[in-house]
Amino acid sequence: MSGNHNNHLDIDFIRSCFPAFAEPLAAKTAFFENAGGSYVAGPVLDKLTHFYRSNKVQPYGYCEIAKNAGKQMDAGRQTMADLLGVPSQTITLGPSTTQNFNTLAHACSRLISSDTEVIVTEQDHESNIGAWERLCQRNKATLRLWPVDAATGELHISDFENLLAKSTAIVCLTHSSNIVGTINPVEEVVRLCRQNGTRVIVDGVSCAPHQWPDIPALKPDAYCFSTYKTYATHLGVMYIAEDFAQYLDPQCHYFNQPFAQKRFDAAGPDHAAIAALDGLGEYFSNSYAHHLGDANTSLFLKTQKVSALMKAHESDLCAQLLDTITRLPLRVIGNTHHNGREANIAMVSEKHSSRAMSEMLASKDICAGHGHFYAMRLLKKAGIKDTDDGVLRVSFSHYNSSEDVERLAQALNDLHQ
Numbered sequence: 517m518s519g520n521h522n523n524h525l526d527i528d529f530i531r532s533c534f535p536a537f538a539e540p541l542a543a544k545t546a547f548f549e550n551a552g553g554s555y556v557a558g559p560v561l562d563k564l565t566h567f568y569r570s571n572k573v574q575p576y577g578y579c580e581i582a583k584n585a586g587k588q589m590d591a592g593r594q595t596m597a598d599l600l601g602v603p604s605q606t607i608t609l610g611p612s613t614t615q616n617f618n619t620l621a622h623a624c625s626r627l628i629s630s631d632t633e634v635i636v637t638e639q640d641h642e643s644n645i646g647a648w649e650r651l652c653q654r655n656k657a658t659l660r661l662w663p664v665d666a667a668t669g670e671l672h673i674s675d676f677e678n679l680l681a682k683s684t685a686i687v688c689l690t691h692s693s694n695i696v697g698t699i700n701p702v703e704e705v706v707r708l709c710r711q712n713g714t715r716v717i718v719d720g721v722s723c724a725p726h727q728w729p730d731i732p733a734l735k736p737d738a739y740c741f742s743t744y745k746t747y748a749t750h751l752g753v754m755y756i757a758e759d760f761a762q763y764l765d766p767q768c769h770y771f772n773q774p775f776a777q778k779r780f781d782a783a784g785p786d787h788a789a790i791a792a793l794d795g796l797g798e799y800f801s802n803s804y805a806h807h808l809g810d811a812n813t814s815l816f817l818k819t820q821k822v823s824a825l826m827k828a829h830e831s832d833l834c835a836q837l838l839d840t841i842t843r844l845p846l847r848v849i850g851n852t853h854h855n856g857r858e859a860n861i862a863m864v865s866e867k868h869s870s871r872a873m874s875e876m877l878a879s880k881d882i883c884a885g886h887g888h889f890y891a892m893r894l895l896k897k898a899g900i901k902d903t904d905d906g907v908l909r910v911s912f913s914h915y916n917s918s919e920d921v922e923r924l925a926q927a928l929n930d931l932h933q
C-alpha cells in the first residue's frame with residue numbers, strides 16, 4: 517500500500533475496512549451507539565471466521581489442527597501486547613471488563629483491611645464502583661467517593677487531593693466517562709498516588725475507542741478496556757503492571773499460577789475471540805500504511821499515530837454536532853466544547869423524554885440509545901430523576917461521517933422546532 521501521506525482520516529478508506537457498511541442495514545443507518553459496541557474491522561472478522569472454520573478445537577495439542585489453534589491464539593495475545601506497547605505477560609484476556617474488575621477486586625483482597633481506604637468516583641460505570649464497594653464491605657475497609665460536580669458531571673482534582681490520605685490503598689477512576697466524555701487527569705492522579713504509595717486502577721472502556729491507550733506514558737497500576745468497543749471481538753483486556761501483580765492473589769486454578777497470563781484469568785474466554793485480535797493489529801497497520809506510509813516502526817507507535825488521526829476526525833464531528841445542539845433546548849452533560857472531551861455526548865431535552873428522542877431518531881435510521889448506561893450514581897447526582905429514561909447518548913466512532921452528523925443534527929433540530 518502506498519500511503520496517502522496526509523493528516524486527515526480518509527473516511528472512504530476507513531469505511532471500506534468495515535464489512536458492515538456493505539450490508540444494507542448498516543449502510544442506511546447513521547450509527548451513534550458505538551459506546552455500546554462498535555462495528556468490527558474486516559481483518560478481525562477474517563481471523564475470527566478463519567479460526568471457527570479451520571481449527572475450532574482444544575488448542576495447544578500435538579495434532580496440526582490443535583497446534584494451529586494455539587498459534588493463532590498466541591498471535592492474538594501478542595498483537596494486543598504490541599498494540600499496547602506492554603509485555604504480553606502483563607495482559608489478562610477476560611470475557612468482559614465487568615468480569616475483569618470483579619476478578620481484580622478479589623485479587624486485591626489482601627491489600628485491603630479495616631485500616632485502609634479505597635477511592636472510587638461518582639462518575640464511573642458501576643463495574644468500576646460495585647466491585648470495590650463489595651471488596652470494602654467484605655474486608656471492613658472504608659470506601660470513599662470522589663464526587664462529581666452536580667452541574668457538569670465533571671471531576672475536580674482538588675476534591676481528589678482532599679480525599680487522598682496515607683491510608684488510601686487503591687484509587688479507581690475512569691479515563692473518560694461513558695456519559696460525560698471529559699478526559700480525566702489520569703497522569704496527575706497517578707503522580708499524586710505514586711508519592712503516597714497508592715495504586716491506581718483505570719477504566720479505559722469509554723476512552724479507548726476514541727483514543728488508543730498509551731499505557732507506557734500513563735503508568736497506571738492497572739488499565740482495563742473492552743475490545744468489542746474497539747472494533748474487535750467481545751473480550752476485556754486487563755493490563756496489570758508487574759510490580760503490582762506480584763502483590764495480588766491469583767484468581768486461577770492453583771496449577772496455572774506459574775503462568776503470568778493465567779494468574780488473573782478466572783473465566784477462560786473465547787479462544788476464537790482471542791485469535792481474532794491479531795486482525796486488530798492488521799487493521800491499525802493497514803490504516804497506518806494507507807495514511808502515513810510503510811515506515812518500519814513498532815505496531816504501538818503506528819497505532820498511536822493512527823489513533824491521533826481518528827481522534828482528530830471525531831473531534832471535528834463532535835464540534836459539528838455541538839455547534840447545533842448547544843443552540844437547542846437541550847442540556848449537554850459535561851463540556852459543551854469539543855476540546856478535552858471524547859466524541860460521546862449525553863443530553864436531556866426540555867421538550868422530549870430521552871426515550872422519545874431515541875425512538876424518533878430510530879424512525880429516521882439514526883441509532884442512539886437512551887438510559888443510564890450503568891452510570892446510575894452520576895445521573896442521580898446530575899439531577900436526572902428518571903434514570904431509566906436517563907439521557908440520550910450519541911457516541912461516535914472514527915468511521916462516522918460528516919453526513920451522518922448532518923442527519924443527526926438536522927433530526928435533533930427538527931425535534932425542537
Ligand SMILES: Cc1ncc(COP(=O)(O)O)c(C=O)c1O
Nearest residue numbers: 612613614641643694721722742
Ligand atoms: C465506562 C465503562 N466501563 C466499564 C464497562 C463495562 O464493560 P463490559 O461491558 O466489557 O463489562 C462499560 C460498558 O459499557 C463502560 O462503558
